Amino acid sequence: MRRNLGNKWQFLPLPVVVIGTFDKYNNPNAMTAAWSTVYEFGQVFVSIDLEHLTAKNLKQTKCFTLAFTTKKTVEISDYLGMVSGNDVNKLKRANLPIVKATKINAPFIANYPIVLECEVVSFNDGNLVGQVVNVNVDEKYLKNDGSIDFDKVEPVVYDMTTNTYRVVGKEIAKAFSVGSKLKQ
Numbered sequence: 001m002r003r004n005l006g007n008k009w010q011f012l013p014l015p016v017v018v019i020g021t022f023d024k025y026n027n028p029n030a031m032t033a034a035w036s037t038v039y040e041f042g043q044v045f046v047s048i049d050l051e052h053l054t055a056k057n058l059k060q061t062k063c064f065t066l067a068f069t070t071k072k073t074v075e076i077s078d079y080l081g082m083v084s085g086n087d088v089n090k091l092k093r094a095n096l097p098i099v100k101a102t103k104i105n106a107p108f109i110a111n112y113p114i115v116l117e118c119e120v121v122s123f124n125d126g127n128l129v130g131q132v133v134n135v136n137v138d139e140k141y142l143k144n145d146g147s148i149d150f151d152k153v154e155p156v157v158y159d160m161t162t163n164t165y166r167v168v169g170k171e172i173a174k175a176f177s178v179g180s181k182l183k184q
Helices: 053-061 071-082
Strands: 017-022 028-033 036-038 043-047 063-068 098-100 107-109 114-124 127-137 156-159 164-167
Touching: 017 053, 017 071, 028 053, 028 071, 028 107, 043 114, 053 063, 053 114, 063 107, 063 127, 071 156, 071 164
Parallel strands: none
Antiparallel strands: 017 028, 017 063, 017 107, 036 043, 043 127, 063 114, 098 107, 114 127, 156 164
């Protein structure tokens, strides 16, 4: 038996990302966003309220970093989503180690193992589309072949049905393979 829940926000999963920007004076800022996804090949999409300091910075600098929250960084990400950069210098207050991206003029927090360095493609009505120009990864999260070790990263998603963070689990099947027998 199935049940209708009505018009509720029940979209799963939502990656938890931290957007890093500089202002026009190169002061770093970061905020957490849970409404993000792939937009097109090599591009990302993030929904950001225009009142955020990050939105103002994006309009000026035209670039940003996108760091993926992990089990080890969930406390930082939660904090960055609870406090407004318009009210307090969050990064300074939390004494977070800031690194400048290698390919663009934007900051990221050193604690995050995977960071996308992006240039703004468009930013209209809070809808941010960014072109990924570099993927910056802490080497201890790479496999011997240079690919990202998903199990070591322990990425986090936001569960809007219970208002909780969850760690993404173990591999269960190979994509574009497990369904092959149904094609016959």
